Amino acid sequence: MEDFRKRTAMYIGDKKITTLKSFIDGYFYATWTNDIEVDDKIKFDDFHDWVAGQFKWKESTAGWSKIILDECKGDEELAVDKFFELYDSFKTRVK
Template sequence: MNFYKMLEMIQKRPGLYLRSPSVLHLDSYLRGYFLAKSAMGVVLSPEEVEFDNFQEWTQERLEMKANQSWANIIFFYSVSEQNSLDIFFELLEEFKSSRRNDES
């Protein structure tokens, strides 16, 4: 399964994967995911490597100069935990679209 497909599954049914629907819980999930891949010596897919740029992209997109994680930045701009997850998925789609446009 590819990385973005996994995120789509989480978006559709966050309760199956996250403690509660929150960008901060998603961040914890993804940190564990990447840690496990690293510990097992599994090479990152192109999508996972691309996602590494999401931090810088989010800071630029939301004009945040503070040294905060993408999850904390998104949470700062949200009105609730659920809203933070919704904002993440909106930004993720914009990020993926911008990457495709850069390749054209």
């Protein structure tokens, strides 16, 4: 994961939150359609609501990537950095 974090653009083509979202969606689609079990540490089941709560949004219907991008004033690269910061906190949250 650290290599991916440090060199995101190398793995997904560019350092943009919208590209990262598409990559993650593709990953989960591939695991779902191929019936591959996903480690609990990387499940995104509650990530939309959790991110909305972190930024005091009333709802999460915009989705985590759009919330983060909006909070980063449209800066795609900054939003990727913020994603990893939030993801680290999300993984270690008390359920």
